[in-house]
Amino acid sequence: MTTDSLPQVALLERTLNTLAARTGFPVAFGGFAESGGTVLTSFAGTRTGALRGLVIQPGQGLGGLALARRELTATGAYHQSPDIIHSYDREIGVEGIITLLAIPVVVDNQVRALIYAGLRDRSQLTDETLAAAAGEARRLAWELSVHEETERRLAVLSASEAHATHASDLALSQEDLTVLYTELRDIARLIEDPELAQRLSTAGSMLRARQPREVAGSRGAGPLSTRELDVLTHLALGKRNALIGAHLDLAESTVKSYIASVMRKLEAANRFDLVLRARSRGLIP
Numbered sequence: 001m002t003t004d005s006l007p008q009v010a011l012l013e014r015t016l017n018t019l020a021a022r023t024g025f026p027v028a029f030g031g032f033a034e035s036g037g038t039v040l041t042s043f044a045g046t047r048t049g050a051l052r053g054l055v056i057q058p059g060q061g062l063g064g065l066a067l068a069r070r071e072l073t074a075t076g077a078y079h080q081s082p083d084i085i086h087s088y089d090r091e092i093g094v095e096g097i098i099t100l101l102a103i104p105v106v107v108d109n110q111v112r113a114l115i116y117a118g119l120r121d122r123s124q125l126t127d128e129t130l131a132a133a134a135g136e137a138r139r140l141a142w143e144l145s146v147h148e149e150t151e152r153r154l155a156v157l158s159a160s161e162a163h164a165t166h167a168s169d170l171a172l173s174q175e176d177l178t179v180l181y182t183e184l185r186d187i188a189r190l191i192e193d194p195e196l197a198q199r200l201s202t203a204g205s206m207l208r209a210r211q212p213r214e215v216a217g218s219r220g221a222g223p224l225s226t227r228e229l230d231v232l233t234h235l236a237l238g239k240r241n242a243l244i245g246a247h248l249d250l251a252e253s254t255v256k257s258y259i260a261s262v263m264r265k266l267e268a269a270n271r272f273d274l275v276l277r278a279r280s281r282g283l284i285p
Contacts, residue, residue, distance in 0.1 A: 008144060019115060019136045024129070029043045030114055037056055075099070098121055100118045195264060
């Protein structure tokens with residue numbers, strides 16, 4: 001991961017704003033881990049530039065202690081804490097921070113970032129505050145992992161597009177295409193980055209375009225809704241209603257209703273016929 005990746009920096013900055021709001025701490029800051037240390041690059045609520053560009057080393061300061069422990073670390077009296085190697089007292093003091101917590105952001109067992117929340121008063125840290133902070137770190141870790149996995153899949157798809165002249169040139173079976181399309185839709189449901197969501201939509205369209213379509217248009221009752229298409233893509237992989245519901249966080253009865261609606265719209269006689277008709281009309285790859 002490169003720290004100058006704009007989508008990832010935007011994720012970090014949004015996390016810091018949410019962290020400050022949910023903990024009630026007016027100051028939040030952080031940065032991504034690099035080979036030479038974690039560089040503080042993003043800030044919310046700071047009054048000076050004292051912390052900008054500061055490199056946090058493992059074991060140094062509260063953040064370095066959190067990095068060494070690989071867990072949330074906090075103190076209600078930073079400058080008096082006997083557990084901290086006070087390498088960054090000047091910078092913390094310039095900002096007037098007294099109560100401070102630091103949380104490493106871990107993705108695939110690697111520390112990828114470090115985030116802080118600070119208060120300019122001495123305060124008792126409550127379980128609710130610590131839980132809220134830890135939750136924001138987990139959310140950022142999840143968003144970073146989703147972003148990186150999506151980028152990887154899009155790169156694979158782009159490489160395939162660059163070297164293929166027609167559908168038979170791809171080393172992907174019909175099922176492979178459907179699996180990839182379904183995963184792209186699943187990821188798109190979960191991310192909040194509009195630029196990335198648009199790229200996923202474009203990638204999905206590229207996969208659907210590989211499926212030959214009927215010359216005649218559909219005579220069904222109307223276009224499929226987003227949720228109907230979500231259910232349809234999982235159904236095309238041979239999943240039972242209960243498993244589809246668990247994956248999409250839907251009741252099994254709701255899944256049945258969606259399938260019935262799609263079958264009516266596509267005038268399908270059964271589930272197998274439904275998948276054939278959906279593919280023939282370019283709804284799924």
